[in-house]
Amino acid sequence: MSQKNIKTISNPKLKLEVLTKEEVQKIHNATLHIIENVGVRFPSKRALEIWEANGATVDHEKKIVRARPQLIEDALKKCPPKYILGARDPQQNLPLDGNHVCLGTDGCGVEIIDIETKQKRTSVLQDVRDIARVADATPEVAFHWVPLSAQDTPVEARGLHELKAVWENSTKHVQTESIYNVHEAKAAVEMAEILAGGKDKLRERPVLSLMQCTAPPLGHDGGSLDAALIAAEAGIPTGFMTMSACLTTGPATLAGTLTVGNAEVIAATALLQLAYPGAPVFYAAAQTASDPRLGVYTGGGPEDFLFGAATNVLADFYNIPLSMGSFATGAKEPNWQAGLEGSLSTFMASVVMSDMLLGCGFLHGSRIWSFAEMMMDCEIFSIIHKMMQGIVVDEETLALDAIAAVGPGGHYLAQKHTRNHMRDLFLPQFLDRRPYTQWEEKGDDARDWALDKARKILKEHQPDPLDDKISLEFDRIIKSVEK
Amino acid sequence: MSEELFKQMAQSIIDGDSDISAELAQKAIEMNIPPLDAITKGFVVGVNYIGDQFGLGEAFLPELVMAGEAMKAAVATLEPELLKLGEARETMGRVVLATVEGDIHEIGKTLVGTMLSASGFEVTDLGVDQPADKIIGKAIEINASIIGMSALLTTTMVRQREVIEEMDKEGLRPKIKVMVGGAPITRDWATKIKADGYSEDAVGAVKLAKELVGKA
Numbered sequence: 001m002s003q004k005n006i007k008t009i010s011n012p013k014l015k016l017e018v019l020t021k022e023e024v025q026k027i028h029n030a031t032l033h034i035i036e037n038v039g040v041r042f043p044s045k046r047a048l049e050i051w052e053a054n055g056a057t058v059d060h061e062k063k064i065v066r067a068r069p070q071l072i073e074d075a076l077k078k079c080p081p082k083y084i085l086g087a088r089d090p091q092q093n094l095p096l097d098g099n100h101v102c103l104g105t106d107g108c109g110v111e112i113i114d115i116e117t118k119q120k121r122t123s124v125l126q127d128v129r130d131i132a133r134v135a136d137a138t139p140e141v142a143f144h145w146v147p148l149s150a151q152d153t154p155v156e157a158r159g160l161h162e163l164k165a166v167w168e169n170s171t172k173h174v175q176t177e178s179i180y181n182v183h184e185a186k187a188a189v190e191m192a193e194i195l196a197g198g199k200d201k202l203r204e205r206p207v208l209s210l211m212q213c214t215a216p217p218l219g220h221d222g223g224s225l226d227a228a229l230i231a232a233e234a235g236i237p238t239g240f241m242t243m244s245a246c247l248t249t250g251p252a253t254l255a256g257t258l259t260v261g262n263a264e265v266i267a268a269t270a271l272l273q274l275a276y277p278g279a280p281v282f283y284a285a286a287q288t289a290s291d292p293r294l295g296v297y298t299g300g301g302p303e304d305f306l307f308g309a310a311t312n313v314l315a316d317f318y319n320i321p322l323s324m325g326s327f328a329t330g331a332k333e334p335n336w337q338a339g340l341e342g343s344l345s346t347f348m349a350s351v352v353m354s355d356m357l358l359g360c361g362f363l364h365g366s367r368i369w370s371f372a373e374m375m376m377d378c379e380i381f382s383i384i385h386k387m388m389q390g391i392v393v394d395e396e397t398l399a400l401d402a403i404a405a406v407g408p409g410g411h412y413l414a415q416k417h418t419r420n421h422m423r424d425l426f427l428p429q430f431l432d433r434r435p436y437t438q439w440e441e442k443g444d445d446a447r448d449w450a451l452d453k454a455r456k457i458l459k460e461h462q463p464d465p466l467d468d469k470i471s472l473e474f475d476r477i478i479k480s481v482e483k
Numbered sequence: 484m485s486e487e488l489f490k491q492m493a494q495s496i497i498d499g500d501s502d503i504s505a506e507l508a509q510k511a512i513e514m515n516i517p518p519l520d521a522i523t524k525g526f527v528v529g530v531n532y533i534g535d536q537f538g539l540g541e542a543f544l545p546e547l548v549m550a551g552e553a554m555k556a557a558v559a560t561l562e563p564e565l566l567k568l569g570e571a572r573e574t575m576g577r578v579v580l581a582t583v584e585g586d587i588h589e590i591g592k593t594l595v596g597t598m599l600s601a602s603g604f605e606v607t608d609l610g611v612d613q614p615a616d617k618i619i620g621k622a623i624e625i626n627a628s629i630i631g632m633s634a635l636l637t638t639t640m641v642r643q644r645e646v647i648e649e650m651d652k653e654g655l656r657p658k659i660k661v662m663v664g665g666a667p668i669t670r671d672w673a674t675k676i677k678a679d680g681y682s683e684d685a686v687g688a689v690k691l692a693k694e695l696v697g698k699a
Contacts, residue, residue: 111669122671222587248590292545293540294544
């Protein structure tokens with residue numbers, strides 16, 4: 001199955017073993033030990049009631065839940081292993097089946113390098129529209145994560161304005177992490193139902209997915225839990241993301257940080273299954289190591305790359321799809337560091353077949369959007385997409401006839417076999433392969449070409465418009481949430 | 484004799500060992516060493532050493548935090564003696580820290596608190612989800628020089644402005660300075676809401692706080 005104007009990685013030929021079966025089992029056992037003995041904080045009345053009704057030990061004052069391993073394991077068995085992320089255009093539905101790696105835009109940023117002035121500024125609603133439109137035209141982007149905070153909209157309905165902006169400018173699936181209270185969650189579900197054509201249709205083709213951040217270590221945000229429960233009830237795929245960081249919100253060791261984050265994610269996932277058995281859920285993670293000198297969020301570095309590969313092993317163990325942080329970089333502009341961190345994080349997350357990658361386009365620890373960075377990230381994804389196809393060895397690819405025809409000396413340029421296969425080779429958009437003198441004369445590079453491409457898309461691409469009636473319905477719902 | 488004890492005190496801070504630093508503080512009391520001497524000639528030497536090493540990139544953040552904890556333990560042991568003598572440890576100033584209303588993300592703010600304490604500020608950390616009146620009320624109550632506010636969400640960072648506007652209404656500024664921080668906080672934002680300063684990390688926050696109290 002392939003999707004219209006979307007490039008996903010599937011049928012991989014490369015493999016990597018980052019954790020053995022025994023190691024995964026150890027992490028799982030340690031996780032269950034933490035949930036049973038240390039507990040996880042669930043500061044939501046509704047969540048605590050669900051836990052209590054299912055026999056967990058609840059400390060109502062501290063809002064800490066301790067649950068037996070059996071309760072967690074039984075609940076997790078109810079997670080559906082496969083489902084689709086629906087799109088406005090059903091030809092762009094994405095299968096989360098363990099055999100597809102789908103790239104999304106990165107999300108929740110607060111600033112943008114303005115595409116015209118090239119100056120950094122605070123993000124606004126129009127930026128959300130523009131990014132959605134560019135992503136709509138870009139095959140490497142399979143789905144949207146609401147990329148930037150629309151800081152010119154009222155705070156109480158901001159997440160809804162952002163959703164509307166993306167849906168009006170693209171037919172691809174939308175994921176958001178910016179819906180984290182009951183009011184907005186109910187409204188978002190209503191919007192998704194209208195777009196999908198009804199409650200049942202939304203379950204079949206969930207055009208929205210919701211992500212919630214955990215509050216590490218071993219905690220959650222009350223509003224996030226309530227919002228997740230509302231989404232799960234409606235059949236909207238819901239995931240909890242741990243951003244556990246070595247040294248600060250996680251132990252200094254990689255295994256420790258993986259485990260503490262795992263406890264956050266699977267405890268919340270179990271909660272959703274206890275409330276709504278069989279609800280589509282996913283595992284989400286973007287663990288990192290805090291910088292030992294500054295204590296800051298790094299987004300990048302060898303620890304991140306290992307987490308990127310290890311987390312899908314955990315998600316596979318629980319048999320649920322994964323949304324993995326990749327393309328995270330601490331770089332302040334599209335440069336060596338951004339390329340390095342983007343490539344290695346995305347390679348490691350892809351080679352283990354993480355279902356969703358989040359995502360392209362950001363600089364400075366996922367804070368600043370750059371269209372040039374987005375386009376170059378997409379090229380990195382394409383390179384990895386190509387690499388994942390591996391090397392095909394068969395009669396045709398061994399090319400014995402062509403080799404015999406050319407013989408010692410000569411060249412392969414005039415061979416039919418060459419013409420048949422030359423387009424299998426990767427054609428870069430932004431790798432500089434020009435003669436030195438040409439580079440010297442022009443003085444431009446990948447960043448200029450990437451920016452030009454984004455500008456061209458913004459100027460020319462007209463996404464399939466959203467029905468005006470639906471837009472008006474969205475306005476009505478948003479109004480009802482605004483004070 | 485006391486020279487040797489001062490050295491051990493400094494070392495306990497460098498080692499980040501709260502048990503030993505508290506023990507040595509108790510020993511100083513028993514030996515009738517003036518508590519202010521124990522602090523300035525003993526423990527503070529260790530704090531300064533770790534601070535310098537940190538500045539050079541040799542010491543890591545956890546060492547700085549543990550040194551801060553060990554210092555706190557020593558001072559807590561000596562505090563009753565200081566009170567008895569009617570002496571007070573000279574501090575850099577009082578700071579009220581809080582994560583604003585509607586927001587529960589506090590790791591960065593907590594880190595700032597630890598670093599400020601380690602640098603000689605008296606820190607009152609109110610924790611998360613704090614409304615403006617609570618933050619301002621506490622600052623007035625303890626005669627604070629600085630209010631520090633954090634927020635992680637663009638939907639809650641607007642609360643920082645509300646606190647500042649309320650402070651202006653009550654005429655509390657510039658007597659009380661305001662510093663803001665958190666992942667979505669930028670210099671533009673800090674300027675827009677008329678905060679006295681902002682920092683992107685805990686190390687910068689200490690530098691800023693010192694500037695704000697005129698002790699940089």
